[in-house]
Amino acid sequence: MNILLIDDHAETRREMTALINAEKDLRVLADADTGEEGVLKAYELNPDLVVMDIYLPGINGIEAIKTIRSNNPDMKILTLSNHSGRILVEAVLKAGALGYVRKGSAFEELVPAIRSIAAGKQYLGKGIND
Amino acid sequence: MSIRILLADDHKIMRDGLKSLVEKETDITVIGEAETGKTTVSMAQKLSPNIVIMDISMPDLNGIEATRKIIKTNPNVKIVALSAHADQHFIREMMTAGASAYLLKDTAYEELIRAIREVMKGKKYLSPDIARGVLDAYVKLARPLSANPAFVVLTDREREVLQMIAEGKSTKEIAGEIELSVKTIETHRRNIMEKLDLHSIAELTKYAIREGVTSVDA
Numbered sequence: 001m002n003i004l005l006i007d008d009h010a011e012t013r014r015e016m017t018a019l020i021n022a023e024k025d026l027r028v029l030a031d032a033d034t035g036e037e038g039v040l041k042a043y044e045l046n047p048d049l050v051v052m053d054i055y056l057p058g059i060n061g062i063e064a065i066k067t068i069r070s071n072n073p074d075m076k077i078l079t080l081s082n083h084s085g086r087i088l089v090e091a092v093l094k095a096g097a098l099g100y101v102r103k104g105s106a107f108e109e110l111v112p113a114i115r116s117i118a119a120g121k122q123y124l125g126k127g128i129n130d
Numbered sequence: 131m132s133i134r135i136l137l138a139d140d141h142k143i144m145r146d147g148l149k150s151l152v153e154k155e156t157d158i159t160v161i162g163e164a165e166t167g168k169t170t171v172s173m174a175q176k177l178s179p180n181i182v183i184m185d186i187s188m189p190d191l192n193g194i195e196a197t198r199k200i201i202k203t204n205p206n207v208k209i210v211a212l213s214a215h216a217d218q219h220f221i222r223e224m225m226t227a228g229a230s231a232y233l234l235k236d237t238a239y240e241e242l243i244r245a246i247r248e249v250m251k252g253k254k255y256l257s258p259d260i261a262r263g264v265l266d267a268y269v270k271l272a273r274p275l276s277a278n279p280a281f282v283v284l285t286d287r288e289r290e291v292l293q294m295i296a297e298g299k300s301t302k303e304i305a306g307e308i309e310l311s312v313k314t315i316e317t318h319r320r321n322i323m324e325k326l327d328l329h330s331i332a333e334l335t336k337y338a339i340r341e342g343v344t345s346v347d348a
Contacts, residue, residue, distance in 0.1 A: 085235030
């Protein structure tokens with residue numbers, strides 16, 4: 001499964017890439033450090049799944065989700081964020097994301113979350129209330 | 131006419147999130163965004179929004195001070211506090227500063243919309259999780275002040291009987307309603323009169339209304 005990673009922190013991108021590439025059937029196809037670049041790569045490379053931060057410089061995470069989904073309505077998107085307020089989670093899900101995981105629990109939850117949303121099933125991580 | 135909202139939060143993602151949700155309401159428009167307390171105050175003055183959705187922790191001037199300043203210069207602006215803190219201290223400060231509503235960022239979006247609509251009607255709004263804490267604090271404060279004899283001297287049963295007397299019910303009716311004998315009700319009535327040093331049904335009625343045991347329009 002090909003994954004596009006969007007996050008403005010190089011360190012986070014490295015960690016997430018390592019977690020993803022450690023799985024036999026998952027691989028990071030490309031990464032991006034801004035929302036604009038992410039939208040463009042999602043369009044050009046058509047990955048199976050997008051894993052993204054919502055706190056991005058430039059075009060914000062919510063706009064990026066909406067744009068990616070309007071270019072490809074079937075695109076499965078997993079968001080990573082340290083903000084877990086319910087109102088924000090609702091906004092992100094309504095924009096079109098299928099999963100929401102706290103960055104702090106990515107180590108345990110990233111892979112299960114990817115598998116869940118790849119199967120079309122919503123995934124809300126620990127401490128995230130819909 | 132559309133409800134004009136100013137969003138004040140130092141986290142851009144929170145403003146973006148709120149905006150994306152609120153924009154789906156046909157009668158609500160986000161007219162501005164501020165990321166510091168001072169900007170919030172100056173934008174509120176310039177734009178005269180109907181509502182400011184106000185975060186509490188903001189740089190240079192916190193949401194409580196910003197609320198105080200806005201309410202002072204423009205008391206018509208309604209402030210809806212949207213905070214990560216459920217702390218009684220913050221709620222009290224925010225509400226005494228003049229906020230009309232207090233909600234947690236963890237409440238559902240629907241709740242925020244409900245609060246906005248209530249506040250537009252001139253009402254105050256606390257989300258249930260906030261209201262519970264506020265009530266607990268209120269009860270703690272209010273208990274020692276309760277010198278009202280009707281609530282101290284009388285038993286629950288006597289208070290119930292007093293209310294029914296004040297509502298014009300006869301001894302027989304009261305007896306029927308609470309399934310006690312006429313004689314017991316009469317005893318209750320005598321005890322109430324003795325305890326309160328009142329000597330007629332008219333006095334009892336007047337007393338019950340004055341002390342809030344029953345309401346006038348009951």
